[in-house]
Amino acid sequence: MERMGETAKASGLIVHTRNFKMRLEGPTSGKTGNLAVAIEVFEVVPSLYMVDVRKAFGDTLEYHKFYKSFCAYLTDIIWITPAEAENKQTMPLLGQ
Known part of the structure; x- marks a missing residue:
């Protein structure tokens, strides 16, 4: 939660935190x-958390x-499956 809050503040957003929820x-x-x-953060097992990030209000493009x-700043703590990691490596970039 702390790391996500720091990332949001660096993006210029105002952060409100309560329990395992953040706005x-x-x-x-x-x-x-x-x-x-x-x-909202959910503890799946003691070493694994699921984070639900959703737009509450505002422009959809701005949210995307x-x-x-937000995800780019947190890549070192976001877990992806080996199949997703392989797809990211083999997927060509747009404009190439």
Whole structure:
């Protein structure tokens, strides 16, 4: 939770944390209002957590931009299956 909060603050979002829930709010208004993101953390087993990240309010495109950059900062703690890792390595980049 702490690492996600630091990442959100670095992106310029206002962070509200309570228990295993976090609410991120954009300081400026977009096309459809301030972006608000809800994050909830679930403990699957003591060493594995599932994080639910969803748009609570605001522009969908702005949310997708936030989500991509948010995940990019957290790649070292995000677990992916070996099949997903293989697909990422073999997938060609757009424009090449």
